[in-house]
Each structure stands twice: as structure tokens, then as C-alpha cells.
Amino acid sequence: MSKMHLKLKVNGKSVETLCEPRELLIHVLRERLNLTGPHIGCETSHCGACTVDMNGMSVKSCTVFAAQVQGAEITTIEGLAGPDGMGVLQTSFREHHGLQCGYCTPGMITRAHRLLQENPNPTEEEVRFGMAGNLCRCTGYQNIVKAILHAASELNASKEAAQ
Amino acid sequence: MIPNTFEYHRPKTIPDALAVLTQHGDEARVIAGGHSLIPVMKQRLTDIAHLVDLQDIADLRGISVGDTIRIGAMTTQHALITHAGLSAAVPLLAEAALQIADPQVRYLGTIGGNVANGDPGNDMPGLMMCLDAAFVLSGPTGTRTIAARDFYFGAYSTERAEDEILVAIEMPRPSGGYAYEKQKRKIGDYATAAAAVQMTAVAGRVATASVAMTNLSDVPVWSAAAGAALVGTDCGPVAVNAAVAAMLEDINPGADNRGPVEFKRHVAGVVLGRAIARAFSRL
Ligand SMILES: Cc1cc2nc3c(=O)[nH]c(=O)nc-3n(C[C@H](O)[C@H](O)[C@H](O)COP(=O)(O)OP(=O)(O)OC[C@H]3O[C@@H](n4cnc5c(N)ncnc54)[C@H](O)[C@@H]3O)c2cc1C
Ligand code: FES
Ligand code: FES
Numbered sequence: 313m314s315k316m317h318l319k320l321k322v323n324g325k326s327v328e329t330l331c332e333p334r335e336l337l338i339h340v341l342r343e344r345l346n347l348t349g350p351h352i353g354c355e356t357s358h359c360g361a362c363t364v365d366m367n368g369m370s371v372k373s374c375t376v377f378a379a380q381v382q383g384a385e386i387t388t389i390e391g392l393a394g395p396d397g398m399g400v401l402q403t404s405f406r407e408h409h410g411l412q413c414g415y416c417t418p419g420m421i422t423r424a425h426r427l428l429q430e431n432p433n434p435t436e437e438e439v440r441f442g443m444a445g446n447l448c449r450c451t452g453y454q455n456i457v458k459a460i461l462h463a464a465s466e467l468n469a470s471k472e473a474a475q
Numbered sequence: 476m477i478p479n480t481f482e483y484h485r486p487k488t489i490p491d492a493l494a495v496l497t498q499h500g501d502e503a504r505v506i507a508g509g510h511s512l513i514p515v516m517k518q519r520l521t522d523i524a525h526l527v528d529l530q531d532i533a534d535l536r537g538i539s540v541g542d543t544i545r546i547g548a549m550t551t552q553h554a555l556i557t558h559a560g561l562s563a564a565v566p567l568l569a570e571a572a573l574q575i576a577d578p579q580v581r582y583l584g585t586i587g588g589n590v591a592n593g594d595p596g597n598d599m600p601g602l603m604m605c606l607d608a609a610f611v612l613s614g615p616t617g618t619r620t621i622a623a624r625d626f627y628f629g630a631y632s633t634e635r636a637e638d639e640i641l642v643a644i645e646m647p648r649p650s651g652g653y654a655y656e657k658q659k660r661k662i663g664d665y666a667t668a669a670a671a672v673q674m675t676a677v678a679g680r681v682a683t684a685s686v687a688m689t690n691l692s693d694v695p696v697w698s699a700a701a702g703a704a705l706v707g708t709d710c711g712p713v714a715v716n717a718a719v720a721a722m723l724e725d726i727n728p729g730a731d732n733r734g735p736v737e738f739k740r741h742v743a744g745v746v747l748g749r750a751i752a753r754a755f756s757r758l
Binding site for chain 1: 506
């Protein structure tokens, strides 16, 4: 099968690679671009471990073909670190024990990032509903929700301070 | 979970997309959000040599709200939920769309894919029957409009011909009370049973009522008899029981991993009772 020339913007950088149209975005990211932050949990569109940001939407990258993302802007967990290391959400997950084994965490944080972009001041219920596409087998979710709510208030406080 | 190879097409206009479908016949298939199609391609349950991506066709997008509501086939569930004018005009749509899958799926899954798919588990087809929507189909010989209530023949079998594209969905602007009540095993699951109700009343008595049920037969079920059982009543327990009894005559659920037939019939009655009560309370 002939390969296509795929051009993307990933974590702010233009990248190009050759791949087959049928390759899944998660495989392009992990195997062709060496971005192993997004994980493969179920590979059947259910767990959200493969979540990345695509053109401002949280998507399961195991359920998107390479051909569909020609020209897209993608952000993975690698792109969410702050200038001095970890970003606010990442630090908050660590401080609130929002992870145990960490397998779900890149998807969780990438999804939470988009959720807070759309709703900077969510209620606990809105966090739970907005995170419903991401499964975690370890934490019982309680601390993930706490970490996201805490990150929201930190981000809001630093926005206010900047004004 | 790697699908078979295919040739990829990304046309910019409806005629260009139709040309690919005409040229390749049943070897070609359109892809919208891909969230029903890609999972079956990954399992190699279907063989598609030519995949026609509709994402660049501007004429398949857009929502217009007037006396008639028109929704482009490529409108995502996320767009349906966040469109203020549409949510005000047809609140039943957002109430149901929020119960479909999870946020990631709703960003990409489209209303056109949901109704064209023909999976009895999809939520939008029953909803479209409830709202008396019509589907606008474009094919090599022109455009035709089919009522949602006449569109579904069986699981994955619809009135749409292989060389036709669903362009838009149209519906009259509804009025009155509404409810979408869905029972599922967990968030993100397809319905064990779901009920859509839209009704109007005059002086405390039901004037019109439309009832449709999801995943309780190999097609979505619009129960004219259930709606008729409510008309003229005060929606009290006697009327609700009559509507549920009429609906149970019209459904034909099968046993599967969501439960045995008796359980599904029981849940169907429960969700319809709740949907009627909530729709009536919103009048
Ligand atoms: C984890 C998960 C949970 C889900 N839960 C639910 C749920 O609870 N309820 C629910 O309703 N759905 C659910 N879905 C399905 C989801 O809503 C799909 O997005 C939807 O069924 C199909 O829309 P799509 O745009 O993704 O279509 P696609 O997958 O791209 O296409 C589906 C079918 O429709 C055809 N098609 C698409 N667009 C057109 C068009 N314009 N003209 C002609 N044919 C067309 C395609 O050829 C294909 O055969 C779930 C999916 C996943 C992955
Ligand atoms: S790996 Fe994509 S949803 Fe689980
Ligand atoms: S921390 Fe282990 S799966 Fe979430």
C-alpha cells in the first residue's frame, strides 16, 4: 500500500512523516514520532488512555486514522509541561495523589487540560461528567477530581494575579 | 487492531463525493466522525476499499433555526450541545446528545453518522422519529427527503442507497414539554432502553404526544399508540400505564449482555414512565 506524506503540527512544532492512511493516530505518535506519552490501554475506544488534543478537541487517538489528521494541530502530554518543568495540572496530580500506576495519567491530564480551557471554573459534578471518557483502574477517581479542581483554582488565581 | 488497507479520498464538494461513490459502488464508504465505523474496520468486520472522508465538505455543516430546523449531517454531538439557538429551539436534542457516549466521542461523532449508521443502539434515530424529522439524501440522480419514521428497515438496513449521502436533517420546530430518559449500565454505554417524549397540552390536558423508544427492537420504534394513549388525558397514572402498555405492544427486544427480554421490557416501561412525567412537568 502506498504511503502518504503526513504533515502535522505537534506540540507547537511542524512535523512530517510517511505513513499509511490506515495507521491510527496513536501509532503515528508513538512509533513514528516517538511521542510515547499517550498510552494504549484498550485500543477499542473505551479507556481514554490515548487521549490527545486535536484542533482544540479531546480525542481518542486510537480511533482516528492518520489520513484524517492531515494538517491538524495536535497536543500530547509532552506539550503540556510548563516552562520550568511540570505544568500546573501535572503538579496538582502529583500533590493530590491523582495517580498510582500512572498509566491513565497522560490521557487524564490531556483531557483535563481541554476541560479547563472550556470551563475554567467547573463544579465537582462537571469535572466528573467531563472526565467520563477516561478510565482509571487504581485511584478510585476521588483524587483525580480533587487534583483537577485544585488546578482550576490555581490557574484562576494566577490569571487574576496577572491582571 | 489494524484495519485492512484502503484508498483514502477527501473531496471538497458533495458532487465530488458522489462521484467517488458512483465509481466504486459497494467498495466505497463515507466516513464522518468515524466513531462507529473505525471500531468495526479495526475488527475487520467490514471490508472497505475506498474511504471517502466528508470532513472538508462545507455544505454538510451548519445549523439553521427557524420554523424549520436544519442541521448539517456533519454537525458533531458537541456542536449540537453547545449551539445556544438550537438548544433553545429543540432542547430535547441536547438532553439526548449529552447522554451519548463520553466527551471524546461527542467531539467527533456526528448526527449524520449517528442516524445513517442504522445501529439500533444509536440514540439519535429514535429521537428523530419522536421529533418527526426528515433526512435529506443526495444521490447521482438528485436529492430526496425521507421521513425518519420511514427510514429504518432493520439493523444496519435503511432507506439510504449505497450511492447516496445524507446531507442534512430537517424538522419542524417543536413546542411543549420534552424528555429523553436513557437507562445504561455505565456512562458511555449504549441504552438498555431509552425513551424520547415530546408533548403539548391545552388547559392541563395533553393535546399532542410523540413517543419513540431506542434499542428495544432491531429498529428504533415510534409508538403512535403510546402517544395516542396520552392525548386528552391529565397524564395521571392511568394514562401513563395505558401508554406503557401500548408501547410494550410495539417493541420487540432481544436478550443480550444488557439483559434478558423480561428485564428489558421492564426497563422500557420504567424509562417511558419517567420520560412522560418529566415531559409533562416541563409543560
Ligand atoms: C465508546 C463509544 C460509546 C458510544 N456510545 C454511544 C451511545 O451511547 N449512543 C449512540 O448513539 N452512539 C454511541 N456511540 C457511537 C457514536 O455516537 C458514533 O459517533 C455515531 O454512531 C456515528 O457517528 P460518526 O460521525 O462517528 O459516523 P461514522 O462512524 O463515520 O459512520 C457511521 C456509519 O454511517 C455512515 N455515514 C456517516 N455519515 C454519513 C452521511 N453523511 N451520509 C451517509 N452515510 C453516512 C458511514 O458510512 C458508516 O457506515 C459510541 C461510540 C463509542 C466509540
Ligand atoms: S486506547 Fe484509545 S480509548 Fe483506550
Ligand atoms: S493510576 Fe493506574 S490506571 Fe489510573
